[in-house]
Amino acid sequence: MSPGAQLFHAPTLNCYVIASIGVKTRMNPHVIKEGLRHTLLKHPRFTSKLVMKGRKPWWIPTTVDLEKHVIVPEIDPDLDFPDRFVEDYTSNLTKTPLDWSRPMWELHLLNIKTSNSQGLGILRIHHSLGDGASLISLLLSATRKTSDPQSLPTLPTKKRAVMPPPSPPFSSFCSFFLPIFSGLALIWNTVVDMIMFFATILFLKDSQTPLKGFPGVEHTTKRFVHRHVSLDDIKLVKTAMNVTINDVLLGITQAGLARYLNRIQGVDATGGAPEQPRRNNKIKDPRLRAAILFNVRPTAGIQELADMMAEKSKVKWGNWIGYIILPFAVALQDNPIKYVRLAKSTIDRKKHSLEAICTFGCAKLMLKLFGMKVAAAVTQRVLYNTTLTFSNVVGPVEEISFCGHPVTFLAPSVYGNPHALTIHFLSYVNQMTISMAVEPSIIPDPQLLCDDLEASLKHITAVVKKTFIPDIV
Template identity: 30%
Template sequence: MDSSTFETDEPLTPAGRLFLRPEINQIIHCVIGVRDSIDVDSVKSQIAGSVMVQHPRFSSLLVRDRNGVEYWRRTSIEVDRHVIVVAEPVLDDGASDEKAVNEYLADLAINSSMDADKPLWEIHLLLAHKCAIFRIHHALGDGISLMSMFLTCCRRADDPNALPTIVLDSRPARKTRRWRWAEEIPKMLLAVWFNFLFVAEFILRALWVSDRKSPISGGDGVELWPRKMATAKFAVEDMKAVKKAVANVTMNDVLFSVIGAGLSRYLEHRQPKGLKEGLQLTGVAMVNLREQRGLQELTQMMKGNRGFGWGNKLGILLLPVNYEKKTLDPLQCVVRTKKMLDRKKRSFEAHFSYGVGKLIMSYLGPKVACILNYRIVCNTSFTISNVIGPREEITIGGNPITYIRSTSTSLPHTITMHMVSYAGRAEMQILVAKDIIPDPEFLAECLENALLEMKTAATIFQTK
């Protein structure tokens, strides 16, 4: 192909190139459940007139030059090629909609291929189950970018002219005060120390240090194993009750406390004897690094204004949880988790991982970056991500949305957990390698019960 053709194309970002590597090839699956039956023609019409098909990423083909370097090339959209209609129920045994949709998603999780002769997105309409699955390659953008775009197509159920709103985790306002050397120097030294520890851990994890073997360990090649999926459901008010009972904690502190306690419950069930108390399991958490979090202004993102740029702006945190038996006070678990996460925040760990990854991609290429990222995943135990959704009920095309869930194609981890909050509920999609974890429904129950225990402890604490 003429080299001048590529001069008019747009090169992929370093992160976009990484997500296209065969070893990490990641596709996001966002599931939207609706109350009323789906009108296929109406959906196609809405897509054709939406912001999505006007966006450069969603209207571009992935092409490669003779050196294998990837570019985006603008093309026209044929909506019919992007909409896949599944008219019949996914399962024939009268299974619930949730089970059927999860079965469909589990099958998609090990199918990371997408036709390269069209832009890298699809919408699967499961008519019998009243849901749509947005299947979007991660090279097109991260969860925050894609959630922002999706919400521009929605309206509030109580006000058809209003866009949805997202309320972020409240943080105490910074007070302006005089610099006090005696207070600030120790904080700076701690930040330097925590950064040093993270850099060392990051390098060691990318080389050879790994979690000890446990009933949930994955590893090289596990991303190809058959998958199974379950949904854990939480009430946001329950999480807020726990947050209120422990000073200065965030919703993320509560969430990760629930994960730690839930995994301990599950491990105790799987292997009641033989696991050492305090066994460390390390999670890889994906962190949004945008300056303005939450619902992004789409026009700002498309213009690439500072802090709003479209694409993938994600760092990672390596978050340890320890296997503990049920003797630990649930609220003490939250306190301990908060202390660990506070150290992580002081370390600038997520920003460091993003910056180093970008440098490696730019100077050593996607192959080296992929090897390092793949080894980090192989040497840890699970993946966790959390996207904040709208706080009120919303509609799309006038059809009320009943739930929003998210997951992705599989990784070498045996467990990946993706949570999205919506209208007072938070639902976590738990994707597992079913030959290692045959009972994800029980794992979901362990997580749900962990939050309920914390809520009960919080209620008792507040009534004293």
Template identity: 35%
Template sequence: MNVHILAIMGFKTKIDLDVFKPNLPSTLLKHPRFSSLLVDLAIYNVETADKFVEDYILNLSKTSIDKSMPLWDLHILNVNTSMAESVGIFRIHHSLGDGISLMSLFLASTALVLVKDSETPIKGPITSTSENNPRRKVFNEHGFESKNIEKGITGKKNNLPVKIRVRSILFINIRPSPGIQALADMMEKNTKAKWGNWLGFVILPLSIGLRDDPLDDIREAKAMCDRKRHSLEALCSSGVAGFVFKFFGIKPASSLFLRLFTSTTLAFPNVVGPLEEIGFYGHPLAYLAATTYGGQANELMVSMQSYMNKMSVVLSVDENTIPDPHQLCDDIIESLKFIKNSVVEKGLAK
């Protein structure tokens, strides 16, 4: 699986290259997985904003990192978007580490019963090249300030089909030491923090229906996630994948993962981010978003990334299946606002 991670960083100021570039050798490039000669940064200056960044990321997802070079690169877009004054795109091959590993670096500088989900508008036909199709990344962020929004799903006619199966792959950190750890601890030998790819996965059924209380969906999903996290499903899925790779080779292991992704409707990665404001070499961060491409056979990936009191939602979609990802992203944001408003109204949070 030729998977690449994209960390999309919005900055509150324009990026000063005379400050940014000289600091890389003394921070990021000291890490053994990222050590290399600093050749150049990809730098772009344009007047218009959001669409340019979105199209740039789309075109980036059509390419792979040259395997003869270090498996990461950094792109700096000094463009004034609706959410930031400039954007940095850090592309890393997934073989260098998983989200927990990379977040620690960033802060320092089951069910194998593979029945298929129902055919729905967000699950298109799978071909032999589906996992390599370019993905448009649509992202938005949502703060926790309270807003009044229009009520009401009660009373609407339910035209949803019966017996519909929609499931998500949920990635689980299987390290004995949970959460984001200090980079120095992760690089030590025999540590519980463990740098690298230490992920298992679980299959999460999604409830489809109209509820009078939107918090019922949250309670049901949380109960299901808690059961899955405390079960052996994630450890077993990781163990089975490792067993297949060790004894049968990379092609059967890749086929196993491909079948897993093509049998489900969406993937749902998420990583907890910094609670306090951070910056790169004097450039304060406005938002942080993350996603992946390559080896992604799902037509839809929904990534969540927290930063301070905000959460970024990133959709990675195959436009052949989901031609209007902006509408889907807006719908998700409105749903989150509706849930938040319900929590505030019930006095469960301020």
């Protein structure tokens, strides 16, 4: 087992990936099992069990009994609140660990009509089997285009920005000095980020806000909710403000958390004070940071599964992830597009830093020198001293089918990490799904937080239309 995979088996970092797959038809267990035999079971990690040899865990190939991995519960078709039932069912899965005596994954098929699907699959995988990029690549390899059942989904590609050439008088100056300035900035940003990272390990803590977890939060039962918003609106803001999708998503999240926190603290979400304001000046502009797991593979983005499994591939399967600590601006702003501008400024600086690669290297070195317990304790300390986990993954650009079942949405999340709030974004066709895992004693009404995120997108979109595209009503 790789060092990263070992870390996810530490008692304080025993993390699982859990993903909901909504489909347009009822789930056919027989068809899905046959589909898994030709896709998932071709992967060695999903046909191996965990065995301890001395003090080291090893993956040992075994025979997979799909009857034990694909669970089809009996469900009353006339449930009054099917969406609530799915939330409760998914939450209950976090109460029990997966069985080490067989491969550490399972798929639950729920034939229940919800507000967004006619059937639902809940895939639970131990995080040691792979990171987000690996598992999304695997999931896509198990799907096909609905329009062409013989074709794999189109993998999104990142477009590199093309910089205009400098004007002739300055071309020689730029060609000589710009690389030097860029290199010095990269070194400076990396040094500052690593100082802040080590300060977070030692003493630097986030403010105690209504989103902050408590010691032991990684062991509590979590609730999972998701919300679908318009990807077209996000793209409109991206184009009008000349930013990236990541900038917009971070801006939406900052604005949504600001609305939520200030409502909890007794300040109206739009910025006006209620009749008896209870604003606490100590958390007027709190230190609130996200720990972001960053793919450190040489080639970013989602990869072809065959490429990831190739023996000499540079883009390996596994847990190739480093941490980035990203500060969130959650003070109230008079103009909501400021959240997007602040997000762009923060992300642009982080792009010009080697923080993720350095933290990945430090984790590997610490595991090698001091063992899993010390490495896990240090990682846990970083997460305890920050507030939330944040992630964004680009999904399929066209409708896909999972073992012959047309997919309506994909909603991934994780649990077992020492945070009371985890937010994932995943695009699919023309929608963006916001998935959240929350500790219910900290965030008792996660749908309210979803409302704030959705309202923030609508508010930002409306202001962008008035500001940048005045002709649009």
